[in-house]
Amino acid sequence: MLAATGPNCNRSAGEEFDRLVERHQTALLRLCMVYLRDGELAKDAVQETYLKAYQALPHFRGECGEKTWLTRIAVNVCRDMARSAYFRHTDRRVTPEEMPDRPGEEAPPEREALAQALLELPRRYKDAVLLYYYQDLSQEEVGKALGLSAATVSRRLERARRMLKTALKGKWENE
Amino acid sequence: MNDRKMRNSIHLAVDGYGRELKPDPFLAARVRAQAQRKDGRKMKKIRFSAAFILAALLSLLTVTALAATAYTFIRQARSVQQEKGPLEKWTLEEKKMILEAMQRDGLALDEEKYAALEDAQGEAAQRIANELLLESRLPREALKETYGFEEASFSLFEKTVSIDEAAEAWVVAYRPRRWEERIGSYTVRLSAGSGRVTACAWSLDGLEENAFQPDNWHAAHWPMERVNRLLSFEADREARRAEKEAAEGPFEAWPLRDKAAFDEEILTQGYPRGDFVVNILPDAEDIPESGALAMAQAEAERMGAKEEERAAEQISFFLMPDDSREWLIALRGGYTVEIASPSGEVLSCAGPEKSEREESENTAQAADGDWIQAAWEAMKETYGLIEETRPFFSAQLEGENGGAKVTFTSKHYNPRLAGDYVFTLRGETGEILSSQWTLQEAYAQQGKAEPWRTARLWSAYEFNQEALLREKGRKIMAEAGSEVSWGMDFEHQAAYDTLYREAGFSRETYFHGLPTALDIPKEEAVFLAAQAVKEKYGAAEETLELAGPALAFDVTDPDAPVWRVSFLDRESMYAVALSGAGGQVLSCVRMDAGN
Numbered sequence: 001m002l003a004a005t006g007p008n009c010n011r012s013a014g015e016e017f018d019r020l021v022e023r024h025q026t027a028l029l030r031l032c033m034v035y036l037r038d039g040e041l042a043k044d045a046v047q048e049t050y051l052k053a054y055q056a057l058p059h060f061r062g063e064c065g066e067k068t069w070l071t072r073i074a075v076n077v078c079r080d081m082a083r084s085a086y087f088r089h090t091d092r093r094v095t096p097e098e099m100p101d102r103p104g105e106e107a108p109p110e111r112e113a114l115a116q117a118l119l120e121l122p123r124r125y126k127d128a129v130l131l132y133y134y135q136d137l138s139q140e141e142v143g144k145a146l147g148l149s150a151a152t153v154s155r156r157l158e159r160a161r162r163m164l165k166t167a168l169k170g171k172w173e174n175e
Numbered sequence: 176m177n178d179r180k181m182r183n184s185i186h187l188a189v190d191g192y193g194r195e196l197k198p199d200p201f202l203a204a205r206v207r208a209q210a211q212r213k214d215g216r217k218m219k220k221i222r223f224s225a226a227f228i229l230a231a232l233l234s235l236l237t238v239t240a241l242a243a244t245a246y247t248f249i250r251q252a253r254s255v256q257q258e259k260g261p262l263e264k265w266t267l268e269e270k271k272m273i274l275e276a277m278q279r280d281g282l283a284l285d286e287e288k289y290a291a292l293e294d295a296q297g298e299a300a301q302r303i304a305n306e307l308l309l310e311s312r313l314p315r316e317a318l319k320e321t322y323g324f325e326e327a328s329f330s331l332f333e334k335t336v337s338i339d340e341a342a343e344a345w346v347v348a349y350r351p352r353r354w355e356e357r358i359g360s361y362t363v364r365l366s367a368g369s370g371r372v373t374a375c376a377w378s379l380d381g382l383e384e385n386a387f388q389p390d391n392w393h394a395a396h397w398p399m400e401r402v403n404r405l406l407s408f409e410a411d412r413e414a415r416r417a418e419k420e421a422a423e424g425p426f427e428a429w430p431l432r433d434k435a436a437f438d439e440e441i442l443t444q445g446y447p448r449g450d451f452v453v454n455i456l457p458d459a460e461d462i463p464e465s466g467a468l469a470m471a472q473a474e475a476e477r478m479g480a481k482e483e484e485r486a487a488e489q490i491s492f493f494l495m496p497d498d499s500r501e502w503l504i505a506l507r508g509g510y511t512v513e514i515a516s517p518s519g520e521v522l523s524c525a526g527p528e529k530s531e532r533e534e535s536e537n538t539a540q541a542a543d544g545d546w547i548q549a550a551w552e553a554m555k556e557t558y559g560l561i562e563e564t565r566p567f568f569s570a571q572l573e574g575e576n577g578g579a580k581v582t583f584t585s586k587h588y589n590p591r592l593a594g595d596y597v598f599t600l601r602g603e604t605g606e607i608l609s610s611q612w613t614l615q616e617a618y619a620q621q622g623k624a625e626p627w628r629t630a631r632l633w634s635a636y637e638f639n640q641e642a643l644l645r646e647k648g649r650k651i652m653a654e655a656g657s658e659v660s661w662g663m664d665f666e667h668q669a670a671y672d673t674l675y676r677e678a679g680f681s682r683e684t685y686f687h688g689l690p691t692a693l694d695i696p697k698e699e700a701v702f703l704a705a706q707a708v709k710e711k712y713g714a715a716e717e718t719l720e721l722a723g724p725a726l727a728f729d730v731t732d733p734d735a736p737v738w739r740v741s742f743l744d745r746e747s748m749y750a751v752a753l754s755g756a757g758g759q760v761l762s763c764v765r766m767d768a769g770n
Binding site: 018021022026030031034039043046047050051054055079114115122124129130133136146148161 | 207
């Protein structure tokens with residue numbers, strides 16, 4: 001929790017901000033990468049996220065986890081960017097198979113398949129899956145983040161699971 | 176797949192998908208500078224990607240065919256290739272063996288480099304060996320000349336180098352990463368004897384001209400000219416859009432018909448749109464604009480939007496990737512509504528940011544600490560974990576049959592990689608009744624990986640190594656007087672990153688290294704970078720002195736290291752990339768905080 005080490009302790013806001021950047025930048029990059037499917041756009045989104053966070057930091061009272069806080073900002077930034085002209089008209093995405101192999105870091109095929117299936121989910125289902133399963137928010141929190149009822153989130157998660165199951169075919173049960 | 180497995184799998188998939196992205200060491204400083212300049216105006220994004228894009232392009236330059244004579248060395252190389260695969264997987268000893276054979280076969284190697292190889296260690300030695308083996312760039316030149324490749328187009332291709340069956344030629348194959356059926360693949364053969372290009376081929380050579388018609392991306396197959404055009408098409412659109420935005424404001428706020436007109440060429444030209452949406456105009460069967468707006472306003476009202484918050488801000492109508500159609504309406508109060516057309520189904524309605532909720536944490540209370548401590552002691556004793564690994568685990572305590580069950584789960588690594596350590600304890604005494612590590616059997620089958628960090632499943636051994644690694648890293652940071660892992664001086668940063676690279680971490684994340692004797696020294700790199708900035712932007716000497724420099728010797732690609740010299744002040748940043756060996760300027764860009 002940020003409150004224990006946050007703006008109210010002896011650190012300056014600048015130091016606190018540096019810590020937030022160092023601690024969460026990589027996770028946010030990965031989240032944004034999945035949303036935007038483009039490394040450069042993901043970097044932009046993370047920069048925008050931290051800009052918003054920097055401006056809001058003096059008002060952040062540590063009422064929730066810093067990760068949740070940053071994630072909420074990042075998701076909104078990604079949604080905005082996904083609607084932007086830049087995103088729509090620039091096909092600069094990177095898919096897993098385009099990434100260079102790195103000895104010792106190859107992902108197992110089933111993980112690649114799941115990543116690919118996840119990427120191919122329609123956005124409204126992908127949003128729910130990422131917030132619920134990857135960012136570990138509750139269904140109610142996901143609903144608040146997306147402007148949906150918890151029941152709708154639940155339906156979307158159920159639908160997303162079915163879509164993933166279909167996409168993964170026989171690999172599903174072996175996961 | 177149950178919910179927990181699903182969660183684990185998605186963590187792994189997402190983490191794996193984004194593993195190539197490296198943190199930006201300048202991010203915090205840049206954001207602060209950007210915030211200070213904001214003054215209530217909406218800022219545009221700063222883009223710092225040019226150098227990275229260039230670095231990615233350069234990485235494709237390095238694995239090229241060898242100018243060689245046939246005989247012993249090439250047979251040995253084939254043998255190693257068959258056993259180990261591509262060059263990246265060869266050991267240094269194997270490379271040295273091939274180089275010795277090349278000398279015996281009478282090939283003239285660069286004496287200076289060959290001598291440097293004797294003294295070099297680790298990554299530097301690997302890099303020099305690679306240079307000696309593979310420094311020809313002939314295949315790229317041949318493809319440019321024969322098929323009209325442009326430098327940027329190589330980024331669309333993946334290259335592999337192999338030795339042909341008859342051991343007469345190196346075969347360099349270029350396969351497109353996307354749209355292979357349309358683009359085809361290219362192959363260049365180089366004589367093993369002379370090192371000269373003997374043949375250039377395209378898998379679509381010989382097709383009738385009509386296979387490439389019409390002259391746009393609707394065609395079944397694309398010659399290289401059209402591939403080149405694909406890249407310039409994007410850039411051209413960006414330029415035109417930027418020009419129009421400068422005059423008329425952001426694209427999203429343009430009138431519906433203007434957005435549709437701008438996007439029309441995507442459809443007429445057959446530009447591969449993947450899963451991107453295209454702005455179109457609704458037809459007679461679609462919900463009209465006025466109807467969609469009314470629906471969106473009703474949704475927003477239902478969510479509590481006041482009247483003034485329900486005014487339309489942006490209205491778009493999209494052709495979706497699956498060819499469905501959708502209205503997207505953004506209202507002034509921060510409400511965004513998506514409506515399918517013609518069905519009228521409200522797909523989503525998002526409101527403005529809500530206040531954060533308390534994060535739920537599944538951690539044990541202080542009163543439960545004794546149980547957890549007892550289980551932790553047992554965990555160390557049973558599985559060999561060292562005390563320094565404790566921060567890596569969270570503990571969950573559950574009451575069970577008058578006693579307790581404590582489960583340790585990795586906090587920092589996905590549970591699928593680390594498994595759960597489960598202990599049951601007797602109620603009265605806290606005695607450990609049973610212990611279980613859920614990956615015991617699977618790990619025994621896997622065994623230890625080299626380097627350890629690359630192991631798919633982690634046991635106590637890997638966690639201990641991780642803890643020791645971090646301790647070493649902290650020592651380097653302390654020596655450097657830095658509290659963050661990216662704010663050290665040049666030498667310490669290189670030592671820190673080398674430590675992590677050698678443990679198996681991504682080279683792209685831990686990219687700082689030290690130049691070898693074959694590279695230009697840092698003083699020369701700074702001098703050349705400053706010259707480039709002065710020549711290109713007319714920056715004054717004193718400006719550059721005040722602004723830096725920040726230095727990095729980027730060894731992401733060990734065969735093509737890059738000096739990155741940045742002059743950063745509150746207003747702008749000059750970023751210069753130079754080839755490590757020759758000091759050629761690869762890129763020189765200025766990024767203003769406000770643009």
